[in-house]
Amino acid sequence: NKMIPHGEQAGKSASCQGCPNQNLCASGATKAPDPAIAEIGEKLSSVKHKILVLSGKGGVGKSTFSAHLAHALASDSTKEVALLDVDICGPSIPRIMGLEGEQVHQSGSGWSPVYVDDNLAVMSIGFLLSSPDDAVIWRGPKKNGMIKQFLKDVDWGELDYLIVDTPPGTSDEHLSIVQYLSSTPVDGAVIITTPQEVSLQDVRKEIRFCQKVKLPIIGVVENMSGFVCPKCKNTSQIFPPSSGGAEKMCRDLNLPLLGKVPLDPRIAQSCDEGKSFLNQVPDSPAAKVYQNVVQSIQDYCLNRATEVQSAT
Amino acid sequence: MVSKRSVDSKAQQERQKQQMARGLPKQKPIAGVKQVIVVASGKGGVGKSTTAVNLALALMANDQSKSAGLLDVDVYGPSVPRLMNLKGNPELSDDNRMVPLTNYGVPCMSMGFLVEDASPIVWRGLMVMSAVERLLRQVDWGSLDYLVVDMPPGTGDVQLSVTQNIPIAGAVIVSTPQDIALLDAHRGAEMFKKVNVPVLGLVQNMSVFQCPNCQHQTHIFGSDGARQLADTLGISFLGDIPLHLNIREMSDKGQPVVVSCPDSTLVRYLISQSHGSI
Numbered sequence: 001n002k003m004i005p006h007g008e009q010a011g012k013s014a015s016c017q018g019c020p021n022q023n024l025c026a027s028g029a030t031k032a033p034d035p036a037i038a039e040i041g042e043k044l045s046s047v048k049h050k051i052l053v054l055s056g057k058g059g060v061g062k063s064t065f066s067a068h069l070a071h072a073l074a075s076d077s078t079k080e081v082a083l084l085d086v087d088i089c090g091p092s093i094p095r096i097m098g099l100e101g102e103q104v105h106q107s108g109s110g111w112s113p114v115y116v117d118d119n120l121a122v123m124s125i126g127f128l129l130s131s132p133d134d135a136v137i138w139r140g141p142k143k144n145g146m147i148k149q150f151l152k153d154v155d156w157g158e159l160d161y162l163i164v165d166t167p168p169g170t171s172d173e174h175l176s177i178v179q180y181l182s183s184t185p186v187d188g189a190v191i192i193t194t195p196q197e198v199s200l201q202d203v204r205k206e207i208r209f210c211q212k213v214k215l216p217i218i219g220v221v222e223n224m225s226g227f228v229c230p231k232c233k234n235t236s237q238i239f240p241p242s243s244g245g246a247e248k249m250c251r252d253l254n255l256p257l258l259g260k261v262p263l264d265p266r267i268a269q270s271c272d273e274g275k276s277f278l279n280q281v282p283d284s285p286a287a288k289v290y291q292n293v294v295q296s297i298q299d300y301c302l303n304r305a306t307e308v309q310s311a312t
Numbered sequence: 313m314v315s316k317r318s319v320d321s322k323a324q325q326e327r328q329k330q331q332m333a334r335g336l337p338k339q340k341p342i343a344g345v346k347q348v349i350v351v352a353s354g355k356g357g358v359g360k361s362t363t364a365v366n367l368a369l370a371l372m373a374n375d376q377s378k379s380a381g382l383l384d385v386d387v388y389g390p391s392v393p394r395l396m397n398l399k400g401n402p403e404l405s406d407d408n409r410m411v412p413l414t415n416y417g418v419p420c421m422s423m424g425f426l427v428e429d430a431s432p433i434v435w436r437g438l439m440v441m442s443a444v445e446r447l448l449r450q451v452d453w454g455s456l457d458y459l460v461v462d463m464p465p466g467t468g469d470v471q472l473s474v475t476q477n478i479p480i481a482g483a484v485i486v487s488t489p490q491d492i493a494l495l496d497a498h499r500g501a502e503m504f505k506k507v508n509v510p511v512l513g514l515v516q517n518m519s520v521f522q523c524p525n526c527q528h529q530t531h532i533f534g535s536d537g538a539r540q541l542a543d544t545l546g547i548s549f550l551g552d553i554p555l556h557l558n559i560r561e562m563s564d565k566g567q568p569v570v571v572s573c574p575d576s577t578l579v580r581y582l583i584s585q586s587h588g589s590i
Contacts, residue, residue, distance in 0.1 A: 056432070057389055058356010058465040063492070089466040090354055090496040135354075135499040137467045137506065140437025168356045168465055169388035170432040171440070194357075197564040202389035205432035212434065227521065227532065234525035238532070238555055242564035265532045272491035272534065 034179075040151045041183030047082075047159040049301045050181065051218070052189040056206030057199040058168035060192045061223040061261075063092040064271055065290075066165035069190075070097075071276040072294040074120040079160040082113060084150055085124035086177055087167035088143045089136050094126035098274025102127055110155035123154050140172035147176045161301075168202070170209045178213045185308070187301050188216035190258070193249075194224045195241035200249050207253060218300050219256035221293055222246035227263040228285070238263060259293040261286050337476050342448060345381070345459045347481040349512070350474065354500030355493040356465035359517040359553070360486050361391040362563055364462035367484070368418050369570035371458050378457040381412065382420040385447055385474060386464035387433050387440050390424035397566025401425060409452040416571050421451045437469035444473045465496075467503045475507040482512035484550065487541070489516055489534040494541045501545055513548035514538050521555040 012026055044050070053066045066083060074081040085093035094100050094114075102114045104127045113121035125136060125146060138146075156162065167173055189210050193203040203220075210217050222245060227238045241247070250257040264286040270277040278287050342348070351364040361384070368380040384392035393399060396418070402410040402425050412419035423443065427433060435443070453459065461480075464470050474480075483504045487497035497514065504511050516538035521530050532555070542549035553559075559569045 059358055059488075059493075060356075089468050090356070090499065092492050092495070095492055095495060132495065133498045133502065135467050135502040135506070137472060137503050139469050139472060140440075143437075143468070170434045171388060172436045172469075175434065175436060196560070198361075198391050198394055199357075201391070201394060201429070204430045205389070208430055209432040209434055212432070227530075229523040229526060229528055230530060231528035232523060232526035234523060236521075236524060238521060238560065240561055240564070242561070263532055265530060265534075268490045268492075268533045 044184045047162045050162045050186045052164045054189050055192045056202035060194045062192045067096040081161045082121040084164045091124045091126035093124045096271045110153045144176045188218040191220045194239045195245035196239045197243040219258035222260045224263045225260035258296050259289045261289045344453045344455045346457050348459045350461040350483045352463040353486045354496035358488050361462050363486050365395045365568045366570045368460040380458040381456045384422035384462045387423045390422045392422040393424035405452040409450050441473050480509045482510045486515045488518045489537040494537050511547045513550035514542040515550045516552045518555050519552035
């Protein structure tokens with residue numbers, strides 16, 4: 001972004017006038033890399049695969065997808081899975097995972113995440129609030145501090161998969177998570193969208209963001225793609241793909257479309273109840289699409305691992 | 313009789329309050345704008361922008377003598393340009409303020425007019441703060457009875473910057489019936505309480521879907537949750553908005569439903585609701 005002064009220009013350009021950060025940037029203190037980044041790289045070296053779930057648009061089903069991806073991967077009891085919720089202002093993960101009201105405990109080796117099952121751990125700011133309805137009205141720098149702590153101080157242990165659920169946008173949380181994970185390999189990002197142009201508009205920005213920060217994109221999932229009336233089985237496009245939906249966008253941008261998940265009222269219900277939709281209604285067309293998407297993601301991660309191994 | 317100690321501690325509290333307020337921006341009204349109404353949620357994707365657009369239009373349709381403007385402060389995902397079918401860079405007025413783009417009689421300003429369509433705004437909170445201040449102070453609105461402000465999801469930098477900088481007549485909170493959405497809407501309402509912005513009420517969007525083939529109604533995202541939350545929080549329930557084909561199809565085309573289907577029962581309902589709450 002040519003608009004933002006950086007490097008030698010940081011804090012010294014005309015557009016830096018009046019910014020509260022100006023003195024800090026001009027002093028050169030921001031040029032030195034944050035030692036926490038190396039620490040985090042160390043700490044997460046025991047995590048085999050890291051997957052970010054992003055969108056750009058709000059309310060498309062990122063948290064729903066992240067939670068069910070975690071459930072699906074953890075259904076293999078030999079795999080250790082963790083879900084990290086970095087949506088500081090609107091943490092939905094505790095509710096969706098049925099862990100509302102749980103608290104985080106501190107031990108000698110750091111913060112202990114909350115366990116859904118023996119092999120499925122969760123961390124979210126939701127667990128640090130005194131009440132699930134508490135508003136977290138924080139500016140960026142405070143949110144960044146929290147995300148740093150989640151990565152540095154949580155005792156994740158050895159993990160096969162770490163899934164990170166993000167809030168909408170391309171802001172502090174996204175920059176921080178990419179920055180703090182910069183010294184450790186990240187498999188890639190799964191991008192969630194709905195079929196409308198209003199969503200795709202924001203999602204294209206998110207895709208550009210990934211390209212800018214060199215975050216590989218595993219693929220795109222189109223959520224809320226069609227609704228089958230339970231009574232007459234007629235399919236309606238509730239969120240019409242007026243500009244070709246995710247299919248056209250993926251063709252245009254040369255990205256894999258991992259799946260199109262139809263609307264099913266039971267998904268919202270399961271989330272509200274904190275249960276896994278994949279367990280509750282495994283025969284639903286939506287559940288089947290989810291399972292296919294999860295399989296594609298697993299294949300991608302394994303392929304990357306083999307590539308990396310053969311390259312070294 | 314008031315004891316000396318209680319007077320002292322009260323005076324101390326006042327002093328503390330004043331000291332804490334020193335670092336904060338002074339609240340100043342936007343030149344030319346009589347009343348500011350924010351449309352917010354806390355949760356993303358519930359229909360804030362769609363509601364804000366149709367609210368601005370409904371306010372004018374309800375009373376032809378009133379003028380309404382629309383300010384989109386969602387810096388990361390500005391939807392207003394598409395919803396209002398507006399494109400282009402704003403011109404500058406003689407005193408160097410940005411001139412809003414107008415469609416359907418509503419002057420609009422959005423980050424979407426200032427950046428290229430597919431370019432992400434990859435900014436940290438501090439830069440967003442200065443952008444929001446520009447959008448608030450450096451727009452030549454002329455004289456408006458209402459300015460509807462479309463907020464982004466969350467309870468962070470943008471929300472704080474807007475509520476700290478300008479006086480707000482009231483906030484309309486939008487949610488879907490799902491518990492997950494209501495949790496965030498609750499947080500949104502709490503935030504407004506903390507910053508002393510009156511909450512005009514709660515709108516329940518995407519309340520129900522009617523199959524076009526057999527008219528069977530399905531509550532895809534749950535039902536009635538928003539009504540209950542409004543009760544719990546002691547705020548007005550402003551009504552249900554169903555997943556109506558017209559709203560969804562017209563949104564991408566940039567033809568807000570209040571304009572494209574002014575005679576529909578849905579629109580008359582929206583107009584009456586807006587009149588009731590303001």
